[in-house]
Amino acid sequence: MITSPSRFRLVVLGSAAGGGFPQWNCRCAVCSLAWANDPRVRRRTQASIAVSADGVHWALVNCAPEVLSQIQSVPALHPQAGLRHSPVAAVLLTNADIDHVAGLLSLREAQPFTLLATPSVQGVLRSSSAFDVLAEGVVARREVELGSSFDLVEGVSATIFPVPGKIALYLEARETAEKGALATDVEGEQTIGVELRAGGRRVLYIPGCAAMTDALRARLDGADLVLFDGTLWQDDEMVRAGVGTKTGARMGHMSMSGENGSIEALRQVNVGRKIYVHINNTNPVLVDGSKERIAANKAGWEIAQDGMEIAL
Numbered sequence: 001m002i003t004s005p006s007r008f009r010l011v012v013l014g015s016a017a018g019g020g021f022p023q024w025n026c027r028c029a030v031c032s033l034a035w036a037n038d039p040r041v042r043r044r045t046q047a048s049i050a051v052s053a054d055g056v057h058w059a060l061v062n063c064a065p066e067v068l069s070q071i072q073s074v075p076a077l078h079p080q081a082g083l084r085h086s087p088v089a090a091v092l093l094t095n096a097d098i099d100h101v102a103g104l105l106s107l108r109e110a111q112p113f114t115l116l117a118t119p120s121v122q123g124v125l126r127s128s129s130a131f132d133v134l135a136e137g138v139v140a141r142r143e144v145e146l147g148s149s150f151d152l153v154e155g156v157s158a159t160i161f162p163v164p165g166k167i168a169l170y171l172e173a174r175e176t177a178e179k180g181a182l183a184t185d186v187e188g189e190q191t192i193g194v195e196l197r198a199g200g201r202r203v204l205y206i207p208g209c210a211a212m213t214d215a216l217r218a219r220l221d222g223a224d225l226v227l228f229d230g231t232l233w234q235d236d237e238m239v240r241a242g243v244g245t246k247t248g249a250r251m252g253h254m255s256m257s258g259e260n261g262s263i264e265a266l267r268q269v270n271v272g273r274k275i276y277v278h279i280n281n282t283n284p285v286l287v288d289g290s291k292e293r294i295a296a297n298k299a300g301w302e303i304a305q306d307g308m309e310i311a312l
């Protein structure tokens, strides 16, 4: 077999937050531009990345509802040999949100891969029998503990760590009924960040994060690349847009702008490249030339788009 030199390769399969962009039922100012095919915006599928060290074996971090079209648009992820094959050898989940797990239902068809998640997220999948299409004996479900490091796919190692966040939206009602309240910024197995290493490079993928902590800042320091929660520009953006009553804090997402925002939180942190992912359809940074896009770019942030390829 021809092996290519080991280096860190990453493809942004999807760059939008839950709902995608434009969202199927949304006519907010930003979605309206997309529905009108305004050239200042591009459509985006829900958040996921693919990573590889050799360009042959790939792992997905999260599995969006659009995984089929995402795979179809990335030649490296097409079946390469024989009658049945996939370069996707592993899928690692950062939480149990619909935008991160629903695509697993499309990865049936008796194709072996390893599905890695914290014990709590594996428990959520087990409790929903639809995921049994990923049959035992075909898909290996592996529980990975917070703080542990493991080989994710040939040449790529991963370390998972908790970040402030909450459980998936669809688990909230039960949790609130049981506990009387919902925690939206706790550190535990429900929301994790992933540190990936390959070819001597260090990359962090954190598509959901409710708040910056000193420990997280220290972990990000010196990374070659950070892909970070870009859900909202400002905390009350969805309320202002008239599309909902929830703030970013309520949804477990810190916003980009403001004194508690991620731009400020990471301004002094030494990171090779900073890219926002998991961008909500209401976020004005999606619009080329918007003042918010310009401000984010000026602060050193790129805005991910689907299909973006990075080799380090």
Ligand code: MLT
Pocket (backbone or CB within 6 Å): 017, 018, 019, 097, 098, 099, 169, 208, 251, 252
């Ligand atoms: C989130 O990131 O907060 C969730 O994806 C929201 C949702 O499931 O709609």
Ligand code: MN
Pocket (backbone or CB within 6 Å): 017, 018, 097, 099, 100, 208, 278
């Ligand atoms: Mn999400």
Ligand code: ZN
Pocket (backbone or CB within 6 Å): 023, 026, 027, 028, 029, 030, 031, 032, 281, 282
């Ligand atoms: Zn919208």
